[in-house]
Amino acid sequence: MPEVVAECARCASPIERGDLRCAVCGDSAPHESERRTATEVEVLRCDGCGASVRYDPAIQAPRCGFCDSTLHVEMVTDPTEESELYFEFTVDPAQAIKAVRGWLGRRGFFYPSDLRDRARMRSVKPIYWAGWMFDADALVSYAADTNHDTWRSSWAPCAGQVELHFDDVVAPGTRGLRPDETAVLVSSYRGPASAELRLPTEDTLVERFEVQRSAAREIVRRSLRSMASRRIADGHLPGTAHRSLHTECVVRSLVTHRVSFPAYILAYRYRGELYRVVVSGQDASCMTGAAPLSWGKIAAVVAGVLALIALVFVIVAAM
Amino acid sequence: MVTAPPPVPESTTFDCQSCGATLTLREHERTAVCPFCASPAVVEKPSSENPDPTFVVGFVLDQPRASQRVRQWIKRRGWFAHGGLASAVVQETRGVYLPAYLYGAVADSDYEAEIGENYTTTETYTTTDSKGNTVVRTRVVVKTEWRHLAGRHSCYLVDVVVTASRGLSNAELEAVEPFDLGAIRRYDPALFSGWIAEEPSIVFEKCRELAHSEGTESVGRKLARFMPGDSHRGLRFETRVHDEILHLVSLPIWIFALRYDPNKPPIRVTVNGQTGKVGGAIPLSPIKITIAVILGLLLVLAIVLIVRGGI
Known part of the structure; x- marks a missing residue:
């Protein structure tokens, strides 16, 4: 678990162990430097053999030319991310299967009528998918074209600046689930999240973060910018349509948690084809997935519409 | 909080810790190598006189690899480059930790501009057809209407790098930028051991002004990208910066003196000691x-x- 060692004096974002600078605003992490009162001449010597030590570009560290030992210098560490919080599974596998059957039965007219009855569940895999949750305050500047107060062109420019607060925003870090799947699931996790990992079954897959801290921060920054743009588009632009929306964020107090989110991946087979559905591990009604279309019904509707058009044409021609 | 360090002191002499020989430390340098026993020494001056760098970007390229980059650079100079460059003699090579400032701030800008919004319209025009008759035709044309836009834009200015050395101008430093600041290290005297490390030789306030000016220029570029519409013109802005930070950072630079003509002074070619990017004025x-x-x-x-x- 990353250890927060200080708070940035400039933007109030946490600084974690291994950070030399604030990841948000670039200020230096607090550091106690030695106060010297007189000139000191130092020949750096190897602890092992006493020979003088030189910085070697090949290994990017100070190295003794005689015994090859190296000196440690403090540098940015970029460890692979690890989960620190886990949302608990509150839906069991049986409830997930039942919910998927109900979902298959409610697919609508253009899906096979026997989809629910003939779908054969092949596997129910509980997984913890990885993501980041962050809180932040941001001063967001924006400029865009909207269809409000237009003259001859369909577009008119507008601009503004607004303070936004982001609370528990999820930035997915999973490779197992697609972005459209995680977008559906994120609203279903209501916590509380705990530091203890409790697996519902032994075969639960706990997905690891496969990115380093620096890459994770870039994902969080992108997610925050994208969320800011959505919030501006939804609540701060006049008119009913917009284009060319540009936003710029001055972020403060960006607190990020590495979180594992529970979900079930269900695979079912229908007429020889395999389909996948993902169900939230905290709300069985929240799911997304694929289902086969009934091409017979679609063809019948198209034929019916064409027949209707032909009939209207004949009637009009006869009049 | 930005505080100015005091002026740089004159050159100093000290005794080599290994053989006792008296060495003279050149002005604006903080490292020396004893000519008698080859011991590398790092001179740490009182913090009140000259603060340590906050960060160091370590050398990644050694001298042979830097020379190779310079040779490749000469080959790519083009037809108009001086013919002597191909057989230029390397007169001197120095690997130097160059003092620079890493500047950051929050920039608030009030801007205004004319935003061009395109629209299409049908217009009638008179022309002559293939038989020589005058005919009236219509065509669809794209026109632009200009709308006034004013607003406020706030952003972080991060990682603006300016030189603090009189030995290498800011333009020369910019020619070999950027540096990968993700690989930055906390200052440790061991990183300088065996290398030339310069002290700042440009007064702090001047560096700050330079950084501020570079930061403001980057705001202009950001604002140009920020404007909506199909086009814009007359962008004007006024920027105020606050929450400024300036950290002293030592950057790895290889400096080559190349003599391409026996009757002319050598040219200076610089190489980014981390990324290998080469910069220098090409004699034509x-x-x-x-x-x-x-x-x-x-x-x-x-x-x-x-x-x-x-x-």
């Missing part, structure tokens, strides 16, 4: 330029003669 060949101009003029003359000859 006056003979090649003259030949090119004469050939161009002859070509123009030939075309004129051909056209006048009615061919």
